[in-house]
Each structure stands twice: as structure tokens, then as C-alpha cells.
Amino acid sequence: MTTLLELDHVDAWYGKTKVLHGMSLRVERGGVTALLGANGTGKTTTLRTICNLMVRPTGAIRFLGESILGKSTDNIVRRGIAHVPDGRGTFVQQTVEENLRLGAYSRRDRAAIEEDMERMYGLFPKLRDRRRQQAGTLSGGEQQMLAISRAMMLRPKLLLLDEPSFGLAPLIVKGIFETLRQINKEEGVSILLVEQNANLALDIADHAYLVESGHVVLGGKPHDMRQDETIRRVYLGG
Amino acid sequence: MSTTPLPATPAMLSRGTSVPRIARPSSPAFVFALFVAAGVAVMYLATGYLLLQATQILVFAIAILGLNILSGYNGQISLGHGAFFAIGGYATAVLIAKLGVPFWAAVPLAGMASLIVGLLIGLPALRLEMLYLALATFSLAIAVPQLLKNKFVEGWTGGVLGLQIPKVAPWAAIGLDRDQTIYLYALIVAVIVFAMTIGLLRGRVGRALEAVRDHPVAAETMGVDVRRYKTVAFGISALFTGLAGGIGAVVTAFVAPDSYSFFLSITLLVGAVIGGLRSVVGAFFGAVFVVLMPNYAEQISQAAPWAIYGVFLIVFMYFMPDGVMGVLHTAWSRITRPTTP
Amino acid sequence: MQGFLHQLFAGIAMGGVYACMALALVIIYQATHVVNFAQGEMAMLSTYVAWTLIASGLPYWVAFVLTIVFSFAMGAAIERLVIRRFPKESPLAVVIAMVGLLVIINSLVGLIFTYDTKEFRTPFVGESPVQIFSFHELGALAVTLAVMGLVFLFFRFTRIGLGMRAAAANPVSAQLVGISVSGMLSLGWGLAASVGAVAGVMTAPIVYLDPNMMLNIIIYAFAGALLGGISNPWGAVLGGFMVGIFENLMGAYVVGSELKLSVALALIVTIVTMKPEGLFGRRLVTRV
Numbered sequence: 095m096t097t098l099l100e101l102d103h104v105d106a107w108y109g110k111t112k113v114l115h116g117m118s119l120r121v122e123r124g125g126v127t128a129l130l131g132a133n134g135t136g137k138t139t140t141l142r143t144i145c146n147l148m149v150r151p152t153g154a155i156r157f158l159g160e161s162i163l164g165k166s167t168d169n170i171v172r173r174g175i176a177h178v179p180d181g182r183g184t185f186v187q188q189t190v191e192e193n194l195r196l197g198a199y200s201r202r203d204r205a206a207i208e209e210d211m212e213r214m215y216g217l218f219p220k221l222r223d224r225r226r227q228q229a230g231t232l233s234g235g236e237q238q239m240l241a242i243s244r245a246m247m248l249r250p251k252l253l254l255l256d257e258p259s260f261g262l263a264p265l266i267v268k269g270i271f272e273t274l275r276q277i278n279k280e281e282g283v284s285i286l287l288v289e290q291n292a293n294l295a296l297d298i299a300d301h302a303y304l305v306e307s308g309h310v311v312l313g314g315k316p317h318d319m320r321q322d323e324t325i326r327r328v329y330l331g332g
Numbered sequence: 333m334s335t336t337p338l339p340a341t342p343a344m345l346s347r348g349t350s351v352p353r354i355a356r357p358s359s360p361a362f363v364f365a366l367f368v369a370a371g372v373a374v375m376y377l378a379t380g381y382l383l384l385q386a387t388q389i390l391v392f393a394i395a396i397l398g399l400n401i402l403s404g405y406n407g408q409i410s411l412g413h414g415a416f417f418a419i420g421g422y423a424t425a426v427l428i429a430k431l432g433v434p435f436w437a438a439v440p441l442a443g444m445a446s447l448i449v450g451l452l453i454g455l456p457a458l459r460l461e462m463l464y465l466a467l468a469t470f471s472l473a474i475a476v477p478q479l480l481k482n483k484f485v486e487g488w489t490g491g492v493l494g495l496q497i498p499k500v501a502p503w504a505a506i507g508l509d510r511d512q513t514i515y516l517y518a519l520i521v522a523v524i525v526f527a528m529t530i531g532l533l534r535g536r537v538g539r540a541l542e543a544v545r546d547h548p549v550a551a552e553t554m555g556v557d558v559r560r561y562k563t564v565a566f567g568i569s570a571l572f573t574g575l576a577g578g579i580g581a582v583v584t585a586f587v588a589p590d591s592y593s594f595f596l597s598i599t600l601l602v603g604a605v606i607g608g609l610r611s612v613v614g615a616f617f618g619a620v621f622v623v624l625m626p627n628y629a630e631q632i633s634q635a636a637p638w639a640i641y642g643v644f645l646i647v648f649m650y651f652m653p654d655g656v657m658g659v660l661h662t663a664w665s666r667i668t669r670p671t672t673p
Numbered sequence: 674m675q676g677f678l679h680q681l682f683a684g685i686a687m688g689g690v691y692a693c694m695a696l697a698l699v700i701i702y703q704a705t706h707v708v709n710f711a712q713g714e715m716a717m718l719s720t721y722v723a724w725t726l727i728a729s730g731l732p733y734w735v736a737f738v739l740t741i742v743f744s745f746a747m748g749a750a751i752e753r754l755v756i757r758r759f760p761k762e763s764p765l766a767v768v769i770a771m772v773g774l775l776v777i778i779n780s781l782v783g784l785i786f787t788y789d790t791k792e793f794r795t796p797f798v799g800e801s802p803v804q805i806f807s808f809h810e811l812g813a814l815a816v817t818l819a820v821m822g823l824v825f826l827f828f829r830f831t832r833i834g835l836g837m838r839a840a841a842a843n844p845v846s847a848q849l850v851g852i853s854v855s856g857m858l859s860l861g862w863g864l865a866a867s868v869g870a871v872a873g874v875m876t877a878p879i880v881y882l883d884p885n886m887m888l889n890i891i892i893y894a895f896a897g898a899l900l901g902g903i904s905n906p907w908g909a910v911l912g913g914f915m916v917g918i919f920e921n922l923m924g925a926y927v928v929g930s931e932l933k934l935s936v937a938l939a940l941i942v943t944i945v946t947m948k949p950e951g952l953f954g955r956r957l958v959t960r961v
Contacts, residue, residue, distance in 0.1 A: 145848075145849065147845065147848065147849075148845075166848075166853070167848040167849065168848050168851045168852055168853045168854070171848065171849055171850065171851040172851045176849075177849050179845070179846075179849065183843065183845065183846035183849060184846070185839050185842055185843055185846060186842075186843075187838075187842050188835070188838065188839065188842070192835055192839075195832070195835060196835060196836070196839050196847075196850045196852075197850055199832065199835075199836055199839075199850045199851050199852055200850070200851030200852075244850065248850070248851065409765060409768065409769075411710075411768075411772060456946050459946070460945060460946070460949075461949070462764060462765060462768075463708050463764065463768070464945045464949055465945075466708065466710075466768050467708065467895055467899070467941060467945065468941055468942055468945050470710060470772075470892075470895075471892050471895060471896075471937065471938045471941045471942075472938060474888055474889065474892055474934065475892070475934045475935055475937070475938040478931060478932065478934045478935060479932075479935055479938075481931060482929075482931060482932050482935070483929060483931065483932075594888060595776075598772065598776055601769070601772065605769060633784055634783075634784075635780040635781065635783045635784035636780075636784075637780075638776050638777075638779065638780035638783075639776070639777055639780040639781055639784070641773070641776050641780075642773040642774065642775070642776030642777030642778075642779075642780065643773065643777060644773070645769055645770060645772060645773025645776065646755065646770045646773040646774065646777075649759070649763075649766040649767075649769045649770045649773070650758060650759065650766070650770070653763070653766060
């Protein structure tokens, strides 16, 4: 079975407002899938819908072949889906180290948790320097590294990333995307990435979808997406 | 300023435009007159304990109306309205017992005292978040008996033992005995207070208050002095409950610190919640409940009325946040809804 | 001087009780954003349970532990059955429901145990090792400090404690790391109820056991929590001690013991109108 995550004609509501209209997509095992599109088209909502966070979904959502529609967020997370939300969702009052431990909250293998923490510090040395600092005092880039590390502490099968480049300097973003590539290739973690920066996303993705008005309007390999007229004009600047 | 997060149900007797003209019962004024007539009839038909209960119902109706004005129209909460009841009661007692003022004048004067305290509290209270106001009024409610017992004012308040109030002179000129006199007085005050409230709420003041409650920023920009309205509403809330306390003191013919315990404030709260926190008419039904229910419940046990109060508070807040009047109003709207062509 | 010291230390001992109750209030406030007006009655109920266990012949400390277990279950049950059903958008409804709970517990206890005052034994009988305190005052202080210390260690050094802190600080992110936030809420209520129970059991020998026992004490606890800052657990603890000392000294030297409650009331009103966030906290905002 190569399909890790599948959304099939999923609708979602915030209260009475319908935000997803028949969203369908697939994430293949071991791949990086990108969701492109303008602001407010439903990309963030899609990630939230997968985790059953703040929205009411209907339709079919399957992870590893099993339906996760309507299950509680913590249940979904414990199946191996780690979500790095927009805004990072850092526990700002807790220390860097506590944030990482929280990432591993649902795990019981203590030795492996310690190993993983070391690995995260290896990936992002800046975090080791700041391990006892309150997470809220970190810079934007560091917080993004922390958020990704925290998500990785779950040892997820699927990593959901919402706008990881947002508000960060290009050099830092480059470093982060390198790490994402590394995480995907070396650890086999599948990634579903929401990114406004289409170039960045298409560089790293194996497959991409263009989202408009709460559903997918275009999908394909990055190479093909780059050739598409609409994408070139609107998202790649000609 | 916090707005009460209850579903917005219009007060029973506001504009009345939601009920189609054809289906409306006889005009509210007529219904009101019926109630008054019934009230007078009760005075002649009921005697002894029944008359006393009827008087108590009127007293609590006025007191609960005070609380409703605060919570329904000001969107504020008071867990300690018994304090105003106490002010009214004690002021009345002091005026009658120590200064020889006739009861029918003492009560309004005591009401004024309560009004003044209400205005004084109302202004700073505006700035308080709901939870802080709840905490402060809760603490006040618990502290009231102790405050009343304190040594510094013992000369006036009679300390722990309280004050005896000389029995009132009946209005023999119109053929009433003492109990009937007190009842009639209570009825008159109730009529004035309820009529005044209903009248005000149906008019410009009512609309202003609703605007202040639901859209304070918009109201302010339209020239409504939000702070003045809210402070005055607080004062009126205190006035009504103070008047009720005064009449209550006359009924019992004495005041003592333990009569104004925390549980009195609970009783008022229960009455308000059951009738409907935003309902004028609800205050009356709430009063009927809190005066009559203990009669039956006490047969089960002494603690039963309180257990029932507690359960009702939780149940009503969960299922019927607008109280009985809210339920009736919704039901009435459903029955009289014009069928769509 | 001797008299002053005794009053001071008596205030510290009572302060330990107020600090415990204040801590319980703040734990619940942090977890569920509810001001638990029924906290005192819950503690009172636990104290009656302890009394019953002791009266049935169990050794004091066995009864103590069992009471804590009972209180934990009671707190968690109340959260699950009552609090959870009220949506966050109706804080007024929850406040009134808590008052309702207060009344229910108070009347049921009165029903079952009557309103007669009962004596509650203290395990600290005999000569006090430290002269300024009575033996019970010393013991109560030691126990309340120990309990608060354990709570501190729990929050700081255990996985679940960390989880609770995270769930309170950022419920959405907590869910995203696999924490069951609703489970943490029940846990918080259970923990708070247990801490309150300790306060109740330690205070009963001093104020005697009756259903209205905690009505005054909860006011002091509110004052302490507000003084320290209702969003800050350790500020609230400090506030509790400060209120204990202040109240006792005011009662002994200024207003007389009958007016001690008015001191608490004055304190509450002052804090609430002048500096609602207290000494160490942040402002409460009612979520509508």
C-alpha cells in the first residue's frame, strides 16, 4: 500500500461556513506532497481537517487505509501524524527542552526518546544552545526549527507543515528546507506541505496540488505544474 | 464591559412586534389590570398564613425584579443582592424603631438609601469583568451578616440580636386589619415598580438599554451615555431590592443579621434564574417558586429546598437559560407564527 | 511581643490552609477557565468523608489518604459530568451552575450529617516542639506545605505535570502532541479537589466541623488568590499566606475577630477595582 493519506470528496465547515468543497488528495508513502494556492483558499483548513481541529468534516479521510474522520485530534496524532501549524504552535512558556519532551508525550520508550532529543539537537544545534530557555524567547527561525523538531519527536509517519517559510529570512528558509529534504530521504517521513512560496515547494515536492476555493483544481508532478500557464503567471511570476 | 452570553430573547414585554397582531391577547395593560384586580381580591379572600405568603410573594417579586434589571439589562451578575435587601430592611427598621417614621414612609426612604449605595457601587462596578464582579458580590453576600453584627454600628443595628420593629398601625379607615394593610402596601409598591419598569422598557429607555447591553460601542457612537445608563440601572436595581427588603422587614416585624445570610442572595438568584434573567414578568413567577416551593419541599426534609434550588440552578442554566418565561415565549412564538403562504 | 508573635504564627498556619485552597482555585482556573465557587463546599464534603472514616475506626492517616483518593474522584467526576457540558461561551452559566453546586453539596451534607457542629480530631496532640505554634498549627502548616510542595514537584518534574501545564497554556498544540486535553481537565479538577480536601481536613480541628465551615474560608482563599494573581499558582500560594497573616493581625489588633471577614471583603474589593491581576498575575478576561 503506497497511499499513506487519502482525502476523498471532503467538505468542511467552520461553524456554518463551508470552507472545503469536495477536497480530494493523496499523499504517497515516502513522498513530499505540496499544496499550493493563494491565501484563504483552504490549504490550512485541509491540514486542520486531517487532524479534526476546529472544523467539522464530512467525506472520507483515510490514513494507512483506516478512516480517521471524526476521531479526536489526539487519537489521530497518536497514529503517527504530526502537524506543525501556521504560527508554529510553540508552547511559549515552556522551555525548548520541555517543548521537545512534549512532542514525545505519547511515547513510552524513554531511552529512544532521549536518543531522539539528541538527534534533534544534532539537526538543529541552535536548539541545544537554548535548551533551557523559554521557547517564547527564540527567534522566528529557531521557533520553526523547534516546531519541526517537536513534530519529529513523535516519530511520525506523516508530517504536516503549514507555511514553514512564513516570516523567515531566505537563508534560514533554505536551511530548513534542506533539513526537511533530509528528514524525508533519510528517515522516510512523508510530508504534506502547505506553502505560499510555490518555487520552494515545487523544488522539494514529488507531487503538487493547486487549491482554489476549497478544492483541488490542478494536480501533478512539479515539472508539469511548472509548465502550467496559470501557475506560471500567478504563482511563479511569469 | 462584558455582555451576557445568553441567547438573545427579547424581554417579554418589549416592542411586541414579533407577535402578529391578530394573535396577540388582550393588550398588556388589560392583563396587568387583571393581575391587580386579582391581587386586591386576594387581600379579601386570603387570611392568616395564606395572606402572609401572598405578601412574601410580592416582596420577593420586587426584589427579584431588581436583580433581573441588573443581570438582564446591565448584563452584570450579582451573587450578593441580599445585601441591598439587608440595607432596605435595616434602614426601614431603624427609621421606624429609632426615629418613629411611619412604615409607609420608612420603606421608600430605605429604598433611597439602597439606591444611593447602588449608584455608588454601580460606577466602579462597570469596569469589572464579569468574573471579578461575581467574586466581589459573592464575598459581599457571605460577609453581610458579619458586617451587620459588628460593634461599631451596634447602637443603630442592635448587634447580634437585631432590632424589633413596632407593629404597624392598620389602615382601619378603609376597613383593613394589620396583615391586610401590609399586603395592600406591598401590592401598591409592586404595581408601581412593575408598571414603571414595563413602561420604561417599552419606550425609548428600554431600547437604549437593549442597545447598551447588546451593542455598547454602537450605542456610544449614537450618543447614548452608556456609563450613565448602566450606573442608573444598577442604582434602580438596588432601589427595588431595597424597597422589597424594607417591606420584608415590616412583614417580619424584626431584622436580625442572620436573616440576611448568603442563602438569601441565593434565593434571589434562584428566583431570577427560574423566571428568566431578562424577564420582567419572570420575576413574579420566580417569586412564586421561591416562596411556595419550600412549603412542599420541607415536608421531605429541611435541606430539601436548598438541594432543589441547587439542582434547578444547574438544570436551568443548562436547559433553560432564559428561564420559564423564555420557554413560554418560545412556545408562544411557535404557536402564533404566521403560516407562510 | 509574645502575643504578637503568636498571632503572626497563627496567621501563617491558617495561611497554609488558605494557600492550599487558593492553589486549588487557581489550578482549576488555569485548566478550565472556571472560577469554582463550589471549591469550599467540595473541600467541606471531603472533610466530612474523613470524619466518617475516622469515626468508623480507621487510623487517622489511613483515613486521610482515602479521603484524598475520594476527593480526586469527586473532582474528576464533577468536571466530567457538570463542567464539561457547559460550553466555553457561557461563563455566566457556569458561574451560576457552580453556585448551584455549592448549594447542593451544602444542603446534602446538612441533610446527611445535620447542621450540628462536630469535633474533628487532630493527629497532632500534645506538646508542640516549637513553642510559638500550637502543635496542630505546626502540623497543619507542615502538611499543607508538604502537599503544595508535592504539587510543585508534580508540575515541574513529571511527564503528566508537563502535559497538564501544556494543556492549560495551549490546548490546541497540546492536542497536536497527542495529549487528551479533556483528560487533563478532569485530572486538574481531581487534583484541585484533593488539595482542597487537605485544606479542609487541616482546618476542621480549628474551626470545628459543620456544613458552613468553608464558607468563610473560601473568601480568604479568593482574597489570597486575587492578591497573588489568579492566573499564577505560586503567587496565589504566597497570597494565601499573606492573607492569613494580615487577617489574623487585623483581627487581633484593629477590627476585632468578628470583623475579620470584612477585612477579606475589603481586600477583595480593593484588588478587584485597583489591580485585578494581583501582584503576580495577568488580567482575567471573560471569554464570550
